[in-house]
Amino acid sequence: MDSLAFRSLVSSCEYANQHDPKAFRRQTVLWALGGYVAIIGVLLLGMALLAWLLQRAFSEMPLRGWMFVIGLAALSLVISIARALVLPTPKVRGVKLTRQEAPRLFKLIDSVRKRAAGPRLDEVLIDTELNACVIQRPRLGLLGWHRNTLVLGLPLMMCLDARQLASVVAHEWGHLSGAHGKLGGWIYRTRRSWFRLMELRGSGDPGWADLLLAAFLREYFPRFNARAFVLGRQQEYEADAAAHAYAGRTASAQALLTIDLAARFMHEEFWPQVYARAREMAEPDVSPMAELQGLLALVSQHPDAARWLREACRRLPDTDDTHPSLRQRLEYAHKKPALPPKLERSAAEEIFGKALPALVERMDARWRRHHKDHWHGEVQRYKDWQRVRQDLLECEAQTPLNGDETFLLWRAVRQLEDAPARRKWLQTHLNLHPKHDGLRHALALELLDGRQPGDEREGLALLQEVAAGNGAWALPAAQRALDLLERGEFGDAVKRAREQVRALSEREEMIAHAQQDFEGGQDLRAISYSKLLLKPALGALIREKAVGAAYLVRKQIDEAPERVFCLLVVERGKARPQPDVRTWWMELQRAIDLPCEFMVIDAAHPAWSGKDAQRLLRQMTEVPNACIYRARG
Numbered sequence: 299m300d301s302l303a304f305r306s307l308v309s310s311c312e313y314a315n316q317h318d319p320k321a322f323r324r325q326t327v328l329w330a331l332g333g334y335v336a337i338i339g340v341l342l343l344g345m346a347l348l349a350w351l352l353q354r355a356f357s358e359m360p361l362r363g364w365m366f367v368i369g370l371a372a373l374s375l376v377i378s379i380a381r382a383l384v385l386p387t388p389k390v391r392g393v394k395l396t397r398q399e400a401p402r403l404f405k406l407i408d409s410v411r412k413r414a415a416g417p418r419l420d421e422v423l424i425d426t427e428l429n430a431c432v433i434q435r436p437r438l439g440l441l442g443w444h445r446n447t448l449v450l451g452l453p454l455m456m457c458l459d460a461r462q463l464a465s466v467v468a469h470e471w472g473h474l475s476g477a478h479g480k481l482g483g484w485i486y487r488t489r490r491s492w493f494r495l496m497e498l499r500g501s502g503d504p505g506w507a508d509l510l511l512a513a514f515l516r517e518y519f520p521r522f523n524a525r526a527f528v529l530g531r532q533q534e535y536e537a538d539a540a541a542h543a544y545a546g547r548t549a550s551a552q553a554l555l556t557i558d559l560a561a562r563f564m565h566e567e568f569w570p571q572v573y574a575r576a577r578e579m580a581e582p583d584v585s586p587m588a589e590l591q592g593l594l595a596l597v598s599q600h601p602d603a604a605r606w607l608r609e610a611c612r613r614l615p616d617t618d619d620t621h622p623s624l625r626q627r628l629e630y631a632h633k634k635p636a637l638p639p640k641l642e643r644s645a646a647e648e649i650f651g652k653a654l655p656a657l658v659e660r661m662d663a664r665w666r667r668h669h670k671d672h673w674h675g676e677v678q679r680y681k682d683w684q685r686v687r688q689d690l691l692e693c694e695a696q697t698p699l700n701g702d703e704t705f706l707l708w709r710a711v712r713q714l715e716d717a718p719a720r721r722k723w724l725q726t727h728l729n730l731h732p733k734h735d736g737l738r739h740a741l742a743l744e745l746l747d748g749r750q751p752g753d754e755r756e757g758l759a760l761l762q763e764v765a766a767g768n769g770a771w772a773l774p775a776a777q778r779a780l781d782l783l784e785r786g787e788f789g790d791a792v793k794r795a796r797e798q799v800r801a802l803s804e805r806e807e808m809i810a811h812a813q814q815d816f817e818g819g820q821d822l823r824a825i826s827y828s829k830l831l832l833k834p835a836l837g838a839l840i841r842e843k844a845v846g847a848a849y850l851v852r853k854q855i856d857e858a859p860e861r862v863f864c865l866l867v868v869e870r871g872k873a874r875p876q877p878d879v880r881t882w883w884m885e886l887q888r889a890i891d892l893p894c895e896f897m898v899i900d901a902a903h904p905a906w907s908g909k910d911a912q913r914l915l916r917q918m919t920e921v922p923n924a925c926i927y928r929a930r931g
Contacts, residue, residue: 302811305617307524317527318506326525330488333522333617336514341379347372375511382495387435390447392423392661402649406460407448410468413544413643416903420445424657426587426665427451428561432470434483446474452587452661455646457560457594462553463645465545470539473533481536482533489526497880497904530620535630542631551633555607558624559638562606568593576676577714582669585662595641604638605781609633616679682837689830699821701734702831708740709891735764735771742775746782758782765798770861770895773802799919805857813897814856816914821854824922825864827893832926833841834891835866839927842886846871849924850892853884862894867918871929879903 315322329674351369354361397404400422407419429451434444447471455463473482496515541550572586597603615623650657687710690703699707704727711723724741733735738760745757758779765776780795827850839845849867868886870876877885883900890898899906901915918924 301420301617304520304524307521308527308617311524311528319532320816322525323529325479326485326529329522329525330485333488333492333514333518336518337379337383337492337511337593341376341513344372344376344379348376379495382491384868388433390421390423390433390435390449392425392449393657393664395422395424399653400649401652406464406649407467409428410464410471410544414468414471414540416471416475416752417446418446419448421447423447423449424452424661425449426453426661428453428457428557428564430454430466430470432474434474434909435831452592452646453560453564453594454557455649456591456644457556457597457641458645459549459641459643460645460648461549462556463649465541465550465553466557466773467799468544469537469541469550472537475540482530485526485529488684492522527617527620531622534621535886538627547631547633548849551628551631552638553625554631555635556598556638556641559600559603559606560594562602562610563593563597563600564590573673573676576673577680580674580677582666582673584666586665587658587661591644591646591658595644598638599640604785604915607635607637608781608784609777637929648910663761664796678841680713682834683710686710686830687835689833693830698730701731701737703828704731705736706831706834706893708737712740717744717748721748735767735769735775739764739771739775742778746778754782765802768802773799773806776802799810809855809858809861813853813863813895816911820914820917821856822865822918822921823852823854824924825852825862825894826923831893836888836927838886839868842889843873844870844877844882845927846929847925848927849919849921850896850926851918851921851924863892864892865899865918866890866892866896867899867901867915868925869919876902 302877311322314325339892347368351361351365351372354365407422410416411419429449431449433447433449435447436444448467450463450467458466495511496519526783538550541553545553568586568590572584572589575584576582600606606720611625611628613623613625615621615626621627622630643740646654662718687707690699690707690710693699693703694707708724708727712720715723721741721744724737724744726742728734730736742757742760742764745753745760761775761779761782765772765779776795776799780792781798783792783795832850839848845868847869850864851867852862852864855861855863866886868883879900879902883898883903886898886900890896899918905911906915
């Protein structure tokens with residue numbers, strides 16, 4: 299089922315839930331029970347076939363060839379269902395805290411648990427993430443008896459005050475409280491089990507043994523999944539209600555706003571600045587938690603905080619996440635979006651007191667240990683960009699670079715230079731390629747980030763030019779232009795900008811759907827890029843020891859014939875150990891740089907194991923000159 303059909307299912311389920319929530323819960327439970335009856339029925343049938351074959355073998359009755367085929371198929375089916383029903387125990391990482399080390403924190407948790415009538419807490423961990431969660435791990439497998447672990451991120455405790463932190467803890471504990479908590483946990487685990495079964499048996503062409511499950515995975519599970527999704531989102535609101543009841547609506551809303559702003563600050567500014575030091579530092583001799591302690595207290599005063607808030611409130615809820623949007627959660631709290639007040643004393647300071655510096659140092663040491671390999675990867679990445687820049691500069695000294703090569707050089711400059719040098723470089727090279735949308739968009743952002751008099755008007759003009767072009771950069775340019783107009787103007791200009799963003803968003807969604815659609819015939823064409831343009835991608839492929847060969851082909855999209863969209867098909871080599879067949883393509887997608895929009899296809903992924911999929915893969919790899927890399931040996 300594609301994303302559009304699933305969204306339609308979710309919408310109909312949301313309507314049913316709003317009309318009669320109790321009936322919707324009962325029906326969802328019945329759907330789950332019905333699914334278990336079907337799955338366990340298939341499991342028992344497979345076990346019965348195995349028992350019959352074993353009985354024939356031990357009674358010295360002859361076993362024919364077709365019986366061995368049935369036995370192997372039944373055994374495979376039984377193993378897959380058993381693996382799906384017995385979920386792996388989630389791993390928890392962090393520094394364990396005791397009551398003696400943090401008595402105020404445990405007092406807060408005890409107060410929340412008593413108010414929410416939740417289960418017993420077994421463990422509290424602190425990690426370095428901007429997050430909080432409660433993890434339940436069954437001690438007895440399918441029999442339950444869960445061990446409850448609360449994980450709190452130190453950055454989270456640094457950006458909130460004590461009352462706001464209490465609202466977060468109350469929200470997390472609200473997921474476990476009462477009958478709704480038990481029902482939500484059971485539905486969540488059921489959904490995970492069936493997702494796992496679909497991964498194990500639902501990819502590729504089903505064998506005859508899978509025909510018993512095919513209808514369930516194709517028709518039944520998506521409908522249950524939509525119901526479970528809606529129920530999960532409803533329980534997010536109920537957890538918010540628990541936070542409101544304990545800490546108040548104001549503190550809960552301020553916590554949501556502050557966390558969203560802190561996440562944006564850390565993602566866009568703090569971590570890029572930390573990892574930029576890898577240009578000069580071979581080892582991660584940094585203390586990010588110590589640096590964050592002062593910075594997070596001022597996140598609501600950041601020059602971009604108002605823009606971040608406006609953009610966050612425009613985000614729509616996603617069918618990949620049961621959490622409602624920020625605007626929906628604020629509306630549920632009956633609060634309007636507004637920048638939270640300056641933090642006077644953080645929850646971390648309130649709770650840990652004089653012990654906080656030692657804890658910060660301990661968490662920084664832990665961060666350095668756990669991120670050492672990633673840091674070394676960043677060091678290598680900067681070296682790669684230095685080589686790319688050097689090669690392009692040498693080429694530019696002999697022959698003028700084309701637009702794509704100039705944009706690649708800009709990406710190297712952006713990684714290696716400071717803001718004034720980047721801006722000067724862009725202004726010079728945009729004169730050589732005045733119509734290149736990527737360069738115009740980049741200069742607009744540099745002008746806006748510089749915050750110099752007159753720069754905002756020039757940046758807005760560039761953004762509007764890019765947005766009018768309907769290219770790959772049009773939507774982000776239109777969104778940023780809309781933000782500027784909403785902040786400074788009203789009336790027709792804002793109305794036109796909103797209509798433009800809406801139209802471009804719909805167009806991008808349609809294009810993305812076409813790019814990921816592999817049903818029916820595919821218009822695949824050769825794509826020719828210079829070695830200079832492919833150098834970053836080739837460097838990443840060489841570093842990935844599991845890559846045996848890589849093929850690059852263009853997929854022509856009728857909805858946007860002017861857009862270049864490529865498929866990078868990766869075949870695995872003989873290296874051991876091999877990466878995970880279900881997630882490796884995403885890791886490659888993040889690691890590889892290409893001068894166009896692209897999608898990585900891992901030829902070993904279960905989704906490409908069917909006969910039609912294999913035929914399409916052969917069609918891709920047989921496009922002339924498609925092979926851009928082949929490992930030696």
